[in-house]
Amino acid sequence: MTDSDAYLKAWEPDNVIPFPREAWIGEFKAPKATYPVVDFLPIDMSVVYTAYLEDARFDLYSRINLDMGRDGTLELAVVGAVPDDKDDMLFCLDTGSGQVLLLGVSDGTMELVNSTFKALTEFLYHFALFIDADTGGAGRARRAKVLRGTLNGIDPQALADRESWWSIALMQLEGAKA
Template identity: 80%
Template sequence: MTDSDAYLRAWEPDNVIRYPRAKWIREFDAPAGTFPEVDFLPIDMSVVYTAYLEGARFDLYTRINLETGDEGTLALVVVGAVPSDKDDMLFCLDTASGQILLLGVSDGTLELVNSTFKALADFLYQFALFIDADTGGAGRGRRASALRAKLNGIDPKALADRESWWSIALMQLEGAKG
């Protein structure tokens, strides 16, 4: 278990935003264990994640109800976005399961990002450690492969599909030169 000070060091104290962890655990059906152990998230994580949604189509922590036909309604909460497409590619917490899904707003797609909200926080933490230690160069691909192995130990479902969000992000790092 990583303590909150480690997350703050990795994400930097000026680069975090609080979310209502205790309230969400009480209000949502998702099991308490699916939530991060910290009550904050990074604001900006390079090209993989942002919680800075000012001026975007959706605000941080906006609730979105998606009608799924016979299955009923999928209740989501926006917890971030893809930095390059903050209006259309949203990281959402499924309030029933605790999963993090990538919602493609314009085309109505949903993709599993992480099996739990906790796993998303753990992935972002490990990614921050990788960025902080990265010096570029020829060894980046090897270090990215080691990061993939560590992330796979945290949440193998997030990397099971070669076309998933995290798989593609890691492939780019593994193939990066210098």
């Protein structure tokens, strides 16, 4: 398990923002084990994640309640966004299960990003290490395959679908076509 100091080093201390971990554990139904071990998130992670939602339609940690018809209401908390589309593509914590879903706000689509909030932070940690070690195109595809193996060991569900958020991001690093 990665400790707080390792996360801070990978994400850089001036590139993190606190989130209300203990309050959410007490308030939401998601099991405690689904939460990250740290109470902060990176602010910006290249093209895969941002917590910087200023001037976006939703704020970081906004609550979204989706009417699911007979299935009731899906209660979400915004934990980030896709950097190039932060008005429409939001990373949301399912407050009941602890999963992280990618919500397409304008079209109402949802897809699994990670099976737990903890897995999302671990993916972002390993992605940060990958970025820090990157020296350019030479060897990137090979290193991306190693990263895929690491991430698959953390959360195989996040990579089970070839069209998932993380699968496509990794295919781009590996030089493959989606």
